Amino acid sequence: MPTTEPDPIATDNAVSGEEHPVLTERLAREQPLEGLPPLVQTPSQTVGPFFGFSLPYDGGPELVPPASPGSVRLHGTVRDGAGTPVPDAIIELWQPDADGRMVQEPGSRHRARGVFTGFGRAAVDAGGHYEFTTVVPGATGDGPRWALLTLFARGLAHHLFTRAYFVAEGEAEPTDSLLSGVAEDRRGTLLARQDTATSYRFDITLQGEGETVFLDYPAAAR
């Protein structure tokens, strides 16, 4: 692009009073330039009702093959503020492997046998129920074992993040800085509790009684 043309990102930022006279150059060099304000976030919009022919894919919910050694089911029901199951939500799972490593392996959309990518995607069924086949995530540090869940749905203008902390039957409840900062009566919404030998249950309530704790990351944001 000739440098005399207005850069669309720069133009957008100029609208909010942030000038980026050398933005095109900055992008061309692929280097952050010191002292410039950060670029401004592109806003979210709802996933809408009609993602079903695009986002779900074969094998999306199966991070490991069903019934493979060490595999568990992570499942639950998504409900709205009236307690009604949400039939048009889609959930993404992002987690470490069983040893607590965040792997960087392609193949989440076309899975190769034996390759764990850490990412999965599951649409809920007509009863609002979702189900992944995965491994219990290992701890990435000294803390507890948990996975990140991201929820998208019609009616949700911006997705919601939450964490599922895995608690085996008879195991003490985990603690870390997030859990200890959450009111005690809401902490349980972050726990994926073992419900059979090879299954953990994590229900999600969008609103009202038992509302799931959802997360925001101001420190990560620019």
Added chain:
Amino acid sequence: MTAEPTQDDITREIQEKQREAAERGIPSRHPSRDFAPYRSSILRHPTHELVKTDPEEIERTTPAFGHIDVDPYESDLTIQHPGEPLGERIIVEGRVVDGDGRPVRNQLIEIWQANASGRYIHKRDQHPAPLDPNFTGVGRALTGDDGSYRFVTIKPGPYPWGNHRNAWRPAHIHFSLFGNAFTERLVTQMYFPGDPLFALDPIYQSIPDQAARDRLISTYDHNLSVPEWALGYRWDIVLTGATATWMEDEHADH
């Protein structure tokens, strides 16, 4: 039984919500999850404040996608069937960058859209407009080393959606994007310049700030248009994950 809201009712509600947001001092660059003019949000927005968390390694990383995941042909939505789809052929091109302008490289972009008549290939789409046997409306691509992407598709039509009487969505393409960290994950919609439906649409208007809304509108770029073949639209995307707070001085004037 309450009467079905009219467009005037919804437009009035939108204006009230935006006035409230302006008075509060706009808290977010993203839309309000609690935005009653968009009726489906009423029972689906959390009522508790989101819990502020320092991202850990899981949230600071993001999945890797590669050529095993996406075929290069998937970025052309006009060649997925034996015949040519109906409608206005367009090219959509842009870059995906983070807040420092660093490209989001080799990352998955997924798009989906209605056909030229405003009809989705989706069993629950009841709009009595024709399906196009030569158009599915699903595309995927990996960004290049400079964060660039390019799709060839058909300009989608507006469609009715039942939120209120005579509710029509402005023409849009849905985008799903992964950033350099999972906190930057984004699902959004790209719009086309000059759409007369913008002011009437509670989904578009759920974003409280005009400058932020403008960022969802692509730019017609004649240099991108290909003679005798297709019109070009440019749309760049910034992924920072930012939900919160305008800088103090940015809103000193409200």
